[in-house]
Amino acid sequence: xxxxxxxxxxxxxxWRFAPTRRDFFAGFLGWGAVLTSLGIGTLAFVRFxxxxxxxxxxxxxxxxAPGLYGVNSVSTKWIKALRFWLVRYxxxxxxxxxxxxxxGCTPRYLATEDKFKCPCHGSGxxxxxxxxxxxxxxxxxxxxxxxxxFKLSLGGAGDIVVNKGKTYRIDQGQDSDPGAFLPYA
Amino acid sequence: MxxxxxxxxxxxxxxxxxxxxDGAKVKERARTAQRLAKAIPDKVHTWPYLVRLEMMxxxxxxxxVTVWSIVVDAPLEEPANPTKTPNPSKAPxxxxxxxxxxxxxxxxxxxxxxxxxxxxxxxxxxxxxxNPKGNGYYCFKDRWFAISTFLFxxxxxxxxxxxxxxxxxxxxxxLFLPGEYWDVHKTQALTNVDWSTFFxxxxxxxxxxxxxAASALGFLIGPPAVWWHIKAVRRKDAFxxxxxxxxxxxxxxxxxxxxxxxxxxxxxxxxxxxxxMLGPYNFNI
Amino acid sequence: xxxxxxxxxxxxxxxWKSIFRHEYQDTYRNRVLQISTNVFLxxxxxxxxxxxxxxxxxxxxxxxxxxxxxILTVTGVILMFYYRPTGEYAYHDMKYLQFDVPFGMxxxxxxxxxxxxxxIAVWLHMFRVFMTGSYKPxxxxxxxxxxxxxxxxxxxSFTGYLLPWDQLSIWAVTVGTNMGRATPLLGHxxxxxxxxxxDARYDARALLTAGRLIGPATLLRFYVLHCIFIPLLAAILxxxxxxxxRKDGGISGPL
Numbered sequence: 004x005x006x007x008x009x010x011x012x013x014x015x016x017x018w019r020f021a022p023t024r025r026d027f028f029a030g031f032l033g034w035g036a037v038l039t040s041l042g043i044g045t046l047a048f049v050r051f052x053x054x055x056x057x058x059x060x061x062x063x064x065x066x067x068a069p070g071l072y073g074v075n076s077v078s079t080k081w082i083k084a085l086r087f088w089l090v091r092y093x094x095x096x097x098x099x100x101x102x103x104x105x106x107g108c109t110p111r112y113l114a115t116e117d118k119f120k121c122p123c124h125g126s127g128x129x130x131x132x133x134x135x136x137x138x139x140x141x142x143x144x145x146x147x148x149x150x151x152x153f154k155l156s157l158g159g160a161g162d163i164v165v166n167k168g169k170t171y172r173i174d175q176g177q178d179s180d181p182g183a184f185l186p187y188a
Numbered sequence: 189m190x191x192x193x194x195x196x197x198x199x200x201x202x203x204x205x206x207x208x209x210d211g212a213k214v215k216e217r218a219r220t221a222q223r224l225a226k227a228i229p230d231k232v233h234t235w236p237y238l239v240r241l242e243m244m245x246x247x248x249x250x251x252x253v254t255v256w257s258i259v260v261d262a263p264l265e266e267p268a269n270p271t272k273t274p275n276p277s278k279a280p281x282x283x284x285x286x287x288x289x290x291x292x293x294x295x296x297x298x299x300x301x302x303x304x305x306x307x308x309x310x311x312x313x314x315x316x317x318x319n320p321k322g323n324g325y326y327c328f329k330d331r332w333f334a335i336s337t338f339l340f341x342x343x344x345x346x347x348x349x350x351x352x353x354x355x356x357x358x359x360x361x362x363l364f365l366p367g368e369y370w371d372v373h374k375t376q377a378l379t380n381v382d383w384s385t386f387f388x389x390x391x392x393x394x395x396x397x398x399x400x401a402a403s404a405l406g407f408l409i410g411p412p413a414v415w416w417h418i419k420a421v422r423r424k425d426a427f428x429x430x431x432x433x434x435x436x437x438x439x440x441x442x443x444x445x446x447x448x449x450x451x452x453x454x455x456x457x458x459x460x461x462x463x464x465m466l467g468p469y470n471f472n473i
Numbered sequence: 474x475x476x477x478x479x480x481x482x483x484x485x486x487x488x489w490k491s492i493f494r495h496e497y498q499d500t501y502r503n504r505v506l507q508i509s510t511n512v513f514l515x516x517x518x519x520x521x522x523x524x525x526x527x528x529x530x531x532x533x534x535x536x537x538x539x540x541x542x543x544i545l546t547v548t549g550v551i552l553m554f555y556y557r558p559t560g561e562y563a564y565h566d567m568k569y570l571q572f573d574v575p576f577g578m579x580x581x582x583x584x585x586x587x588x589x590x591x592x593i594a595v596w597l598h599m600f601r602v603f604m605t606g607s608y609k610p611x612x613x614x615x616x617x618x619x620x621x622x623x624x625x626x627x628x629x630s631f632t633g634y635l636l637p638w639d640q641l642s643i644w645a646v647t648v649g650t651n652m653g654r655a656t657p658l659l660g661h662x663x664x665x666x667x668x669x670x671x672d673a674r675y676d677a678r679a680l681l682t683a684g685r686l687i688g689p690a691t692l693l694r695f696y697v698l699h700c701i702f703i704p705l706l707a708a709i710l711x712x713x714x715x716x717x718x719r720k721d722g723g724i725s726g727p728l
Contacts, residue, residue: 086271105651106651107648121273125362147294147472230522236499260586264571264637264639266639272640274644296656300657320609324605342600470666
């Protein structure tokens with residue numbers, strides 16, 4: 004900072020902060036109003052980009068009677084249409100989401116290697132023989148958490164109903180929550 | 189060259205007496221002319237010299253892209269199908285560097301924080317590089333650190349991961365040698381371990397988190413702190429004092445982040461380390 | 474008086490002189506006027522430093538990037554005559570362009586390959602500018618604008634990638650936008666997002682993809698970003714970039 008001969012700072016008077024009454028009204032209120040309205044406009048635009056109604060496929064589906072699916076099997080019947088595996092153990096059904104928890108690709112079920120393998124970045128999830136508590140747990144590759152499970156219930160006509168809008172995460176201890184599986188022996 | 193000499197002559201003739209017999213004055217005039225010739229850049233007319241060059245380069249580029257577009261067709265695959273993931277699924281080639289990093293880090297770091305660091309890091313370059321040398325010409329010796337760091341990041345990390353992602357990564361995102369058959373059913377036993385397990389501590393415990401956090405922070409801050417202490421505090425190195433603490437730390441943290449990516453890649457490839465730190469709220473590194 | 478050729482007749486006509494306010498004859502004055510009186514050419518200064526002509530120094534990469542941007546604008550507008558950004562028509566229109574519309578295929582090829590070439594050209598331009606230290610004073614801020622233009626180029630290319638609506642595009646964009654889920658605080662799978670209560674319906678990714686899934690709404694959003702929003706932003710930044718090249722002392726060279 005340059006200083007004059009007498010030791011005072013010549014730039015100080017320019018930069019000194021001493022608002023007058025006019026500064027206050029023009030500066031704070033005026034500019035404040037302009038910036039506030041711009042800010043509100045930006046927020047309104049952001050809200051505009053989130054429509055109230057999304058035209059997406061419905062989230063509840065009837066997938067037929069439990070008897071259609073063999074005991075101790077991984078059914079890939081609904082992978083194409085609804086993107087989940089229906090896994091049946093001795094005492095329960097589990098609807099395992101086919102959405103890789105890494106970046107949303109669709110993993111493949113490799114029966115011989117007993118795992119779900121994602122083609123995008125090589126994440127691997129535990130297969131059928133790991134038991135229903137560990138089914139879909141991530142153990143190789145970059146996926147940060149296990150595959151999610153969709154809500155299952157029994158409909159009026161005895162059909163299994165899967166609700167893709169409600170998910171359960173075994174890494175948060177939700178594997179035994181009601182709805183996380185369908186008891187059926 | 190000719191023009192600036194003329195300019196120098198005219199400017200010098202103001203005080204010149206035109207007395208060419210005086211040897212000292214002639215030498216003086218020559219020196220002034222030389223000085224001015226250096227100070228006044230050597231300029232040419234844009235028309236026709238630059239416009240002509242632009243026309244030629246532009247025509248060559250147009251010809252090149254036209255031939256390219258006639259000879260090679262742009263790819264168009266099957267219609268979009270959200271339930272059928274191709275194997276392998278690849279991002280556009282210029283993002284394959286990021287997709288490669290996604291193997292080693294969680295998406296919040298590889299996909300969001302790291303690209304932001306790269307962009308911000310590039311933007312602050314002019315403000316942290318206070319070396320006045322090498323402004324406007326090619327040189328290595330005068331700015332070896334800046335150039336080596338940039339080359340390492342640009343060629344060593346960015347371009348090479350783009351090449352790896354494009355040519356070496358195959359189905360299941362496994363590494364395949366060029367020319368090797370892309371076996372869709374290839375599997376490898378890749379059971380992940382976390383950093384703290386090397387110290388006999390499970391990574392999802394508080395102790396494991398502390399080990400991970402201390403390692404990550406120590407790596408990021410430790411070496412630069414020691415280096416600053418040696419250079420600026422102990423040796424009073426003029427360059428470091430001129431650089432100042434703020435610029436030094438911005439440079440150091442960006443540099444160590446870049447090196448950290450390399451370290452994590454090595455740890456993953458050599459020891460299958462998945463996480464250095466397993467933090468709360470998905471804050472995993 | 475010697476005989477006038479037809480070109481001389483045209484050049485001495487009233488109409489010609491109303492368009493070009495100076496003569497063509499190669500004089501110092503005309504060389505300057507040629508640049509300064511032409512709205513397109515006066516992007517340049519009237520005189521430049523000699524080394525700015527050396528391709529070994531500049532690689533001409535900035536100019537090539539701009540040319541590719543112009544080609545992309547023209548071919549892009551041409552493609553817009555046939556392309557409809559909806560889930561049911563987009564892929565159909567690509568096939569239509571490729572197999573039925575005369576010269577449709579070459580326009581699409583040119584748009585695609587120039588987009589790739591532009592990404593490479595931008596990288597090389599940045600590389601050259603770094604290697605010659607041309608970001609040093611007084612050009613610091615122009616480097617910052619250049620980095621922003623690099624980001625714009627990548628975003629243009631990325632949003633354009635979805636538009637063919639084929640397997641390649643939808644999965645590349647799935648991988649790309651899913652990173653948005655993991656944005657710290659603002660993405661529903663990102664660190665600390667639980668603290669803010671951000672969910673999949675209202676997070677950083679949904680802003681881009683218009684919903685939880687990549688669908689027709691995403692296609693329309695990317696189309697608007699690709700054709701209007703980002704090109705405008707890039708054009709504004711380009712204006713500033715070129716302006717600053719001149720105002721910060723022209724093409725860099727030894728001090």
